[in-house]
Amino acid sequence: xxxxxxxxxxxxxxxxxxxxxxxxxxxxxxxxxxxxxxxxxxxxxxxxxxxxxxxxxxxxxxxxxxxxxxxxxxxxxxxxxxxxxxxxxxxxxxxxxxxxxxxxxxxxxxxxxxxxxxxxxxxxxxxxxxxxxxxxxxxxxxxxxxxxxxxxxxxxxxxxxxxxxxxxxxxxxxxxxxxxxxxxxxxxxxxxxxxxxxxxxxxxxxxxxxxxxxxxxxxxxxxxxxxxxxxxxxxxxxxxxxxxxxxxxxxxxxxxxxxxxxxxxxxxxxx
Numbered sequence: 449x450x451x452x453x454x455x456x457x458x459x460x461x462x463x464x465x466x467x468x469x470x471x472x473x474x475x476x477x478x479x480x481x482x483x484x485x486x487x488x489x490x491x492x493x494x495x496x497x498x499x500x501x502x503x504x505x506x507x508x509x510x511x512x513x514x515x516x517x518x519x520x521x522x523x524x525x526x527x528x529x530x531x532x533x534x535x536x537x538x539x540x541x542x543x544x545x546x547x548x549x550x551x552x553x554x555x556x557x558x559x560x561x562x563x564x565x566x567x568x569x570x571x572x573x574x575x576x577x578x579x580x581x582x583x584x585x586x587x588x589x590x591x592x593x594x595x596x597x598x599x600x601x602x603x604x605x606x607x608x609x610x611x612x613x614x615x616x617x618x619x620x621x622x623x624x625x626x627x628x629x630x631x632x633x634x635x636x637x638x639x640x641x642x643x644x645x646x647x648x649x650x651x652x653x654x655x656x657x658x659x660x661x662x663x664x665x666x667x668x669x670x671x672x673x674x675x676x677x678x679x680x681x682x683x684x685x686x687x688x689x690x691x692x693x694x695x696x697x698x699x700x701x702x703x704x705x706x707x708x709x710x711x712x713x714x715x716x717x718x719x
């Protein structure tokens with residue numbers, strides 16, 4: 449929407465970190481500028497919505513799909529979106545119209561101002577129930593409301609990211625020392641193994657850098673511990689939307705390794 453250039457003869461007054469490599473989003477100067485720009489940005493978004501309303505179509509027929517919240521039905525063994533249920537209109541034996549199944553992902557991306565953190569219509573993260581701690585963490589994350597408790601969303605997302613990296617790093621042969629290096633190492637190896645394209649890899653590389661700006665994993669820490677700055681609803685929603693493909697790939701790899709380990713143990717026991 450706009451660019452802000454900070455200029456000062458005294459470097460210590462600029463809102464950057466000690467290594468002078470990234471913006472500090474919890475600095476008083478940044479917060480002051482952000483508060484002044486927010487009303488302008490809000491008016492801009494409202495004007496865009498009025499000029500370009502979202503197009504909705506209605507066929508007048510019965511609903512074709514209902515997606516249930518999987519957090520209410522945990523007996524399936526994983527925290528994952530429930531299968532899409534397709535209900536066809538009642539027909540006679542002579543005429544059976546084809547029912548077009550809804551796509552898993554919508555054509556439009558998730559809105560940054562949505563009220564929930566995890567949208568089950570597009571979520572692909574699946575945590576095995578056998579991994580009790582990680583399952584419980586993700587289960588609680590899925591119940592959070594980014595409108596009412598954005599700070600809690602940031603805290604739980606950070607916890608889920610850390611425990612995910614801690615679980616996958618030894619399985620994938622990670623060599624990183626700190627959380628940022630481990631995340632970057634995992635992202636690169638999953639890309640090499642074909643779990644996602646270079647776009648996801650490059651995005652996670654930015655997230656994983658030590659001082660990667662507003663959307664770095666380390667800055668989630670600043671959101672959690674800052675006494676003044678609290679992440680907004682759009683910020684935490686953006687965190688989840690952009691990190692979800694990476695987290696999904698991580699748990700897909702972990703699950704595959706768990707299955708292989710179990711199969712190998714069964715074969716050894718049988719021999």
